[in-house]
Structures are given as C-alpha cells and as structure tokens.
Amino acid sequence: MLKVNNIEVVYNDVILVLKGLSLECEEGKITTLLGANGAGKSTTLKAISGLLKSEEGEVTEGTIEFNGERINGKDPEEIVRMGIFQCMEGRRVFEDLTAHENLLCGAYTRKDKAGVRRDLDLVYDFFPRLRERRNQLAGYLSGGEQQMLAIGRALMARPQLMLLDEPSLGLAPLLVKEIFSIIQKINEEEKTTILLVEQNANLALKVATYGYIMENGKVVLDGPSEKLRENEDVKEFYLGVGESGHKRSFKNAKHYKRRKRWLS
Amino acid sequence: MEFYVQLLISGLVLGSIYALVALGFAIIYKSTSVVNFAQGEFLMVGAYFCFSMVVQYQVPWLWAFLITMVFSVVLALLVERLVLRPMIGEPVISIIMVTIGLSSVLRSVVTAVWGTQIKTYDPPLFPDTPINLAGIPISQVYLWSFGLSIVLLVLFGLFFKYTKAGIAMRATAFSNQVALSMGISVKRIFALAWCISLVVSSIGGILIGNINGINIALGHFGLKVFPAVILGGLDSILGAAVGGIIIGVLENFSDGLLKTWFGLQGIKEVAPFVFLVIILMVKPYGLFGTEEIERV
Numbered sequence: 001m002l003k004v005n006n007i008e009v010v011y012n013d014v015i016l017v018l019k020g021l022s023l024e025c026e027e028g029k030i031t032t033l034l035g036a037n038g039a040g041k042s043t044t045l046k047a048i049s050g051l052l053k054s055e056e057g058e059v060t061e062g063t064i065e066f067n068g069e070r071i072n073g074k075d076p077e078e079i080v081r082m083g084i085f086q087c088m089e090g091r092r093v094f095e096d097l098t099a100h101e102n103l104l105c106g107a108y109t110r111k112d113k114a115g116v117r118r119d120l121d122l123v124y125d126f127f128p129r130l131r132e133r134r135n136q137l138a139g140y141l142s143g144g145e146q147q148m149l150a151i152g153r154a155l156m157a158r159p160q161l162m163l164l165d166e167p168s169l170g171l172a173p174l175l176v177k178e179i180f181s182i183i184q185k186i187n188e189e190e191k192t193t194i195l196l197v198e199q200n201a202n203l204a205l206k207v208a209t210y211g212y213i214m215e216n217g218k219v220v221l222d223g224p225s226e227k228l229r230e231n232e233d234v235k236e237f238y239l240g241v242g243e244s245g246h247k248r249s250f251k252n253a254k255h256y257k258r259r260k261r262w263l264s
Numbered sequence: 265m266e267f268y269v270q271l272l273i274s275g276l277v278l279g280s281i282y283a284l285v286a287l288g289f290a291i292i293y294k295s296t297s298v299v300n301f302a303q304g305e306f307l308m309v310g311a312y313f314c315f316s317m318v319v320q321y322q323v324p325w326l327w328a329f330l331i332t333m334v335f336s337v338v339l340a341l342l343v344e345r346l347v348l349r350p351m352i353g354e355p356v357i358s359i360i361m362v363t364i365g366l367s368s369v370l371r372s373v374v375t376a377v378w379g380t381q382i383k384t385y386d387p388p389l390f391p392d393t394p395i396n397l398a399g400i401p402i403s404q405v406y407l408w409s410f411g412l413s414i415v416l417l418v419l420f421g422l423f424f425k426y427t428k429a430g431i432a433m434r435a436t437a438f439s440n441q442v443a444l445s446m447g448i449s450v451k452r453i454f455a456l457a458w459c460i461s462l463v464v465s466s467i468g469g470i471l472i473g474n475i476n477g478i479n480i481a482l483g484h485f486g487l488k489v490f491p492a493v494i495l496g497g498l499d500s501i502l503g504a505a506v507g508g509i510i511i512g513v514l515e516n517f518s519d520g521l522l523k524t525w526f527g528l529q530g531i532k533e534v535a536p537f538v539f540l541v542i543i544l545m546v547k548p549y550g551l552f553g554t555e556e557i558e559r560v
Contacts, residue, residue, distance in 0.1 A: 049445060051441065051444060051445055054440065054441050054444055055441075075449075076444045076445060076447070077444070077447045077448065077449045079447075080445070080446065080447030081447060085445075085447075086445050088441075088442060088445055092439065092442045092445075094434070094435045094438045094439070094442065095438060096434065096437075096438055097431065097434055097435060097438070101431050101434075101435075102435075104428070104431055105431060105432065105435045105443075105446050105448070106446060108428065108432055108446050108447050108448050109446075109447035153446070157446070157447065
C-alpha cells in the first residue's frame, strides 16, 4: 500500500537526515518503526505526510508511493485527502478548541456529513472519557485524554493509512496499555493500516506484524515482529533482555563485549 | 441629563465601529499572527472607494456597497498574496515594518487619487431626519451603524463557533503545522482571514464616513483601534467587540466631561491611549485574551 523507496531527506539544504531509507506498509496491517532518538523516525513520517515542507525539509532522492501513486512533493492537504493522516508526536491537540471541535478539525477534508456524525459516535464509543469532556477546552484535558483526542482526531479523517508518532510518549504504563489496545482495535475493526513509530519496542513489536529498526537515517534490520523479538541484537539493545534470557542489570553489563552487528 | 445620554449613545456608536475594525484586526492577528498596522488605511481606502462609486459614478447605494465589498476582497487577496505571503517565516519586526510601509503606500495612493479635501457621501446612506427614542432625538445614521455593527459582530461570533471554516481558522491560529496535518490549507485560511478583515474594515469605513465625512485622517482609526484590541485581548473576537464598545464609550465620556467641566479640548484623540496604558498595567492579556493554558 505504502512504498518508501530509498529516500534521502535534507533539512535546510545541508543537514542530511535520511540516507536511503526504504520501507513498506502492507494493507490492513500494523507496521512498526523503531529506533533511538534522532534516528530519523519522525522525519520519515513527516516525509510521508508532506509535513516536512513546513520545517524546511525536503525529499531529495527516492520516491514515496501510495497505492501506486507518487506522493512526495505533494502538499500535506492533498496527501490527507488521499487517505494518509499523521498523528504528530507529543499529542499536539488544539488547546483553545474544545475536544469536540478538535474532532471536527480531524474531519476537515470530509464532505459526507452523515458519515462524520457516525464517526463522531464511533470515536466517543472508543473513548467514553472524551464524550464526558466534549465541551471542555482540550488544553485542560489530562495527558492521556489528549492522546486519546489526538488518535480520535485521526480516526475522524477516516484514513486508509494512519501514521502514529509515539503515542505512548509521557503516559503512565497503564494508559500506554489502554492506548495500544485501542490502536489494535482500530486496526482490526476499522481495517485501518497503521505505521507506528515507537520507543516502547516491547509493546510495539507485540501489536505489529512487521517491524523496521532504524539507526542514523537508515533501516538496519527488518522482519516479521516475532522474528525481530527473537533477534539477539534487538533483545540486547531494544528489549533489555540478555543472551541468557534474564533481565540485564547495569551492574554486570559489559556493553563493550557485544557490538551491534545487525545480523538477521 | 440629555447631554449624558447623547454622550453615551454616540459613544456606543463609535465604539461599535471600533469593535468592527478591532474584529478585523484580531482576525488577522489571530490566524496569521501578523500585527497589521495598515488596518486604518484599509478602512480609509474602503471609504474612499465607496465614495467614488456613490458620488463620482452615481451608483445606487446598495450596489455601491456591494461593489466596495468585492473590491475589498480583491484588495485583500492581492495584499495577502503579493506582500504578506513572501514574508511567512520572517521575523515579526520585519512583518510589522512591511505593514507600516503598506500603510504609507495606501495613504499616498489615496491622496494622489482623491486629494486631501474632506469629502461627504452625497446622497448619504441613511436619511437625515432624526428619530425620537424616548424623547431623545437620535440621528438615523447612529442607529443604523450601531445595529449593523452589532449584527456583523454576532454573525462573526457564530461563524467562528459553529462553521467548519471558522473552527479551522481557530485551529490554524493555534498551530499552523498541526492544522496542516489535518489537511487544512493554511494558505487558504490566511487569505480568508485577510478577506474578512478588509471587508469589515471597509464597512466600518463607510459607516464612519457617513457620520464624520471622509478624509485622510480616517487612517488614524487604525491606531485608535489598538486600545480596543488590547483591552479585549489581542487574539479574542469577543474581546475585540467588547473592547471596542468600552473604549468608544470611555473616549466619548472623557472628552465630553472634560470639555464641559474643565474646558479641556482635544481629549478625544488621546483618551484611548491613556486607557491603553492603564489596561496594560492591570491586565496585560486583556479581558478575554488567551492566557497560556498550563496543566498542573
């Protein structure tokens, strides 16, 4: 469905952030993109959604195709209309608008009023807490509620492909679980394809069917999630489990002994 | 007693027109974060253009009014596209300088085309005969101006609260980038903001032109709207309305009272700015301005 082919992204004409990155999202599946801070995960998502333009970034090489159509270089509003919706990192709700108005903004590109009304109900069923607080300013919602609002807003656009950028950011573990179960539910019930960027590798690999691991602007390893979970390097560097299967303690960690080789 | 009532009424009328222009100012500031120092000049251009239609080309009022509105929209689109869009992302001070430059250009164009003589609408938009309200004669132009301004303010209030475009404008005001990610065309929102702003300014210009006559001093209106906007809070639509009316009434009262009690002249021009300083000391965010939302 989505094919990112060997792209290079440059910020401000000088800073090379993505150096030949390729990935694919299969229709109806959850794909996850993992990596340390600064690896270029958010940049990848912004390259897909076209938001790079607003940050002086540019895709200089390679192509991004969505359902066979080339989308790099298009304006973000056009890409949203084609069915790709990015849920930006850090929730980014419209704080001076009520929760309800935030949801309406998500449906901005849609023309079918009846469908929008139905989807409002759907979102409120997914997140009953939002229904209670629909007329409150989004700025006064709690962090978890804001994240729910951000995901609900994405749902309102009825995208074919949803790009989620770190939905677990800054949330309590229990809430993270709740959010992830809803992401799974959205994928199963609404058949939305999802590209999930995460720091929480453990959870992300549990919900996703396929995973990519990025480092320094490149994909270093990819494969079905079960296989990634078994990979020694992934276990060591992302899941925090040592070779013997025990949890590693910093006390006896000998980091220098094991180098990242990224052999699959 | 009648004197005070008259002061109140003319204050309310003046204030409602301030409110209109302040609304135009706040819309631009809110959605594009441009402080538009040329607001008063746009009002003046609208008033002069309508004058040309009515007096020089003898177009009936209704048509003259509509043509002026169309002209304002075209002017807004031109200014937004040619002058302000290239400035997106530039420092605030550069953008302010550009609007100041724009105001000078507009003023000289107006002087070149229409001269510096004071002009009056002939025939006036509203009949001359005053109406008696509870024994106090009020000229019709006052009543109509007040009514029209209030109706427009209410309409725009509803527009921002309930329509898709209105909500999208507020969303864009909060964050351009997030609005982009919703599929909102930020460029189109900016253009829409300028259109609305210039249309309401032109209406304000036509109304005030009917009350005081049209001359180059109309441009100062833009500056006098500042206290109104700041009292209401720079980015609040409701605030612009309330602030405008309060400033209008205060200005008229301080002028009238100081004149009759102490024989002081010309307070009208400075009174709003005295209030401006006081407001900034007491409530820097204004009555309805957005205070940063902070969750604790």
